[in-house]
Amino acid sequence: MKKLVIIDEYFVDTFGHFYEYNKSLQDIFKEHGMEAVIYANDKLEAPIQNELDAVPYFMGLPKNALNKIPVLGRAINRLRFWLSLHSRIMKLYAKEGGEGVVFFFTTVRWYNVLPVAMAASKSQYKNILLYRFPISMHPDLYKFLAMTATWIYNYTFGKLMKNRNVLFCTDSDVIADECNQMYDCHMAVLPIPHITDEHSPKAEQGVAQSMDTFRLYAPGSIREEKGIRFITDTLEYMASINHPLLQKLTLVTQYYNGADTRLNSEIRQRLEKLPIKNVFLGNMTTDAYYEQMNTADIMLITYDPECGYKARTSGILSETIAACKPFITSKDSWMNVQAEKYNTGLGITYGNREEFITALNDIVNNYAPYKERALKAKTGWLAYHSKANFFKLTMELINSK
Numbered sequence: 001m002k003k004l005v006i007i008d009e010y011f012v013d014t015f016g017h018f019y020e021y022n023k024s025l026q027d028i029f030k031e032h033g034m035e036a037v038i039y040a041n042d043k044l045e046a047p048i049q050n051e052l053d054a055v056p057y058f059m060g061l062p063k064n065a066l067n068k069i070p071v072l073g074r075a076i077n078r079l080r081f082w083l084s085l086h087s088r089i090m091k092l093y094a095k096e097g098g099e100g101v102v103f104f105f106t107t108v109r110w111y112n113v114l115p116v117a118m119a120a121s122k123s124q125y126k127n128i129l130l131y132r133f134p135i136s137m138h139p140d141l142y143k144f145l146a147m148t149a150t151w152i153y154n155y156t157f158g159k160l161m162k163n164r165n166v167l168f169c170t171d172s173d174v175i176a177d178e179c180n181q182m183y184d185c186h187m188a189v190l191p192i193p194h195i196t197d198e199h200s201p202k203a204e205q206g207v208a209q210s211m212d213t214f215r216l217y218a219p220g221s222i223r224e225e226k227g228i229r230f231i232t233d234t235l236e237y238m239a240s241i242n243h244p245l246l247q248k249l250t251l252v253t254q255y256y257n258g259a260d261t262r263l264n265s266e267i268r269q270r271l272e273k274l275p276i277k278n279v280f281l282g283n284m285t286t287d288a289y290y291e292q293m294n295t296a297d298i299m300l301i302t303y304d305p306e307c308g309y310k311a312r313t314s315g316i317l318s319e320t321i322a323a324c325k326p327f328i329t330s331k332d333s334w335m336n337v338q339a340e341k342y343n344t345g346l347g348i349t350y351g352n353r354e355e356f357i358t359a360l361n362d363i364v365n366n367y368a369p370y371k372e373r374a375l376k377a378k379t380g381w382l383a384y385h386s387k388a389n390f391f392k393l394t395m396e397l398i399n400s401k
Helices: 018-031 046-052 072-096 110-120 143-160 173-183 228-240 244-248 261-272 286-295 315-322 334-341 353-365 367-384 387-398
Strands: 003-008 035-041 055-058 101-108 126-131 166-170 214-221 249-254 277-281 298-301 327-330 346-348
Touching (some): 003 018, 003 072, 018 035, 018 046, 072 101, 072 110, 101 110, 110 126, 126 387, 166 387, 173 334, 228 244, 228 249, 249 261, 261 277, 286 315, 298 315, 298 353, 327 334, 327 353, 334 346, 346 353
Parallel strands (some): 003 101, 101 126, 126 166, 214 298, 298 327, 327 346
C-alpha cells in the first residue's frame, strides 16, 4: 500500500468527531510514510482545507423547497444526493486509482450506502467501509423508511460481498457481531484512533481522599437522545424530596447555537429553578471541551439505547475513559459494554431515576475507589485504542484478501 484516499462526504467543520477521526487517520498513515488525502463535503471550512490539505468534493443532501414536500420532495432530494455521490465516487476512482491505493469510506450508513455500494462493488481497488451506526435499528425513521433502510442494507451487503476488494469494518464490537450474524461478512473491529493520552488530565496524578463538592458534566449539545430530559427529571425529583446530595453538585451543560433552540430554552429554564449550581456553556472549541472534561469529577453519559446507542459508539465515552473520569451510563448500550470490559463507570437503566440517584450517591460517597478504577481503565483502553494498534489492525485487514 502506498496511498490512502479518505472519503467522508459529511465532513464539514470541527463539530462532532468527523474532524478528529479523519485527521487521526491521515496522521497515522503519514507517520508510516504513506500519502493520505481527504475528500470531504464541498462546504468544508477553508481553515480545515488548509490545515489538512483536504479537498472539498462531495455534495451533501440538497437544502431547498423540495424538503417541505412530505415524502415526494425528500425522496427527490435523496435520489439527487445518491446520484451525485455515486458519480463523484466513480470520478474519484478514475482520478486517484492506481496500484497500492486504498479507498477508506469513514462514515457508512443507510442513507449513503446504496451509492457507495453501487460504486465499490465494481471497484478494482481495495475499499474499506466503516459502519458506525446499527443496521437493525433506525429510531429516527418512520416505519416505512425503516423498512426501506433494512432493504437497502440487505441489498448492499449482498452486492458488496461479491467483490473481494471490499473490506468491512466498524469501531463497535456490537455492530460487528450484528453484521456478522446477519450477513457473515467478516466485519472487523478497529480501534478508535483519535483518543490519545493528550486527553488525560494534565496535572492529576492521585486521588483526592476527601471531597465536598462534585462537578457533573453532561457533554455534547442538548439533545433528547443524549438523556438531557432524564437528567433534568431526576434532578427535579431530587429537589422535590430535598435530597441533600444536590447541595454538593455543580452541573455543566452545553447549549450550541444552531441546535434545538426550544429544547435549549426549556432545559435551561428548568435547571435554573433547581437548588444546584449550574454552568451553562455555548459553542466550544476542542481545547475548551477538553478543559471542561479535565475539570469534571463525574461524567453523565446516560444516552437512550433505543436511539441507536445500543450498538453505536460514543467518542465522548472514549475520551472519558482516556481522561480517567468516573461516569454514569446506560445499560444495554455500547458504552456499558465498555464500562464492564474495562471495569470502570456505572451502568443504570435508562429512564430509571431511582437507579440514577443511587449511582450518583455511590460514586460521591466512594469517589476514591471509583477514581482508582478509572485510572486503571485508562491503561488498558489506550493500549488497544492506540494509533499503533489502529495501523496494525488496518494493515492486517487490507492484507487479508
